[in-house]
Amino acid sequence: AQSVTQPDIHITVSEGASLELRCNYSYGATPYLFWYVQSPGQGLQLLLKYFSGDTLVQGIKGFEAEFKRSQSSFNLRKPSVHWSDAAEYFCAVGATGGYNKLIFGAGTRLAVHP
Amino acid sequence: KAGVTQTPRYLIKTRGQQVTLSCSPISGHRSVSWYQQTPGQGLQFLFEYFSETQRNKGNFPGRFSGRQFSNSRSEMNVSTLELGDSALYLCASSLEGGKGLEQYFGPGTRLTVT
DSSP, X not given: OOEEEOOOSEEEEETTSOEEEOOEEEOSSOOOEEEEEEOTTOOEEEEEEEOSSXXXXXXXXXXXXXXXXXXXXXXXXXXXXXXXXXXXXXXEEEOTTOTTOEEEOOOEEEEEEO | OOOOEEEOSEEEEOTTOOEEEEEEOOTTOOEEEEEXXXXXXXXXXXXXXXXXXXXXXXXXXXXXXXXXXXXXXEEEEEOSOOGGGOEEEEEEEEOSSTTTTOOEEOOOEEEEEO
């Protein structure tokens, strides 16, 4: 069965430090992969997506992610974190059979120290 | 372009009652998906509608239903509410076609069942 694992439930970084959030997926074919961010009391905002092609994808707010098929991973990175990046981050995979069904990981809550 | 809108934003209901939530997709988007978000189960797919037809359904009881209108607006209904139905219900819309899986989320409706 398809699944997404985000091993880190909670991460704390200092403002200005680099960030890497981990995501591993289980999927038989080439996956459609996404990262979303959710601020408290808000919906989900799409940060970036991978469909095919270049395995390093750039997103909004200075985020990037790298697709590694051999490791079944799609880790999210940012070189320098801002206090406003504090939020919950979700990795998702497009489910087999399409029709706009996403399978989400449990999320990683990011705290940023000043 | 206006984003996905959901009404109402907050709702308090009593066990046994029923509730209807509404979602207006981004203009031009024809697919609407619904998700339930709870602290215990995370984000789970409910169903997806396209051109007034349900194309995909998640693993939820029959008390959860939905529909889509000709203008792509969608409603979901939960009958005989249970305490466990307390959740944030998120609606997402997307284009159909090559980027059909790229979903844009609304702010959600927070349902509390007492």
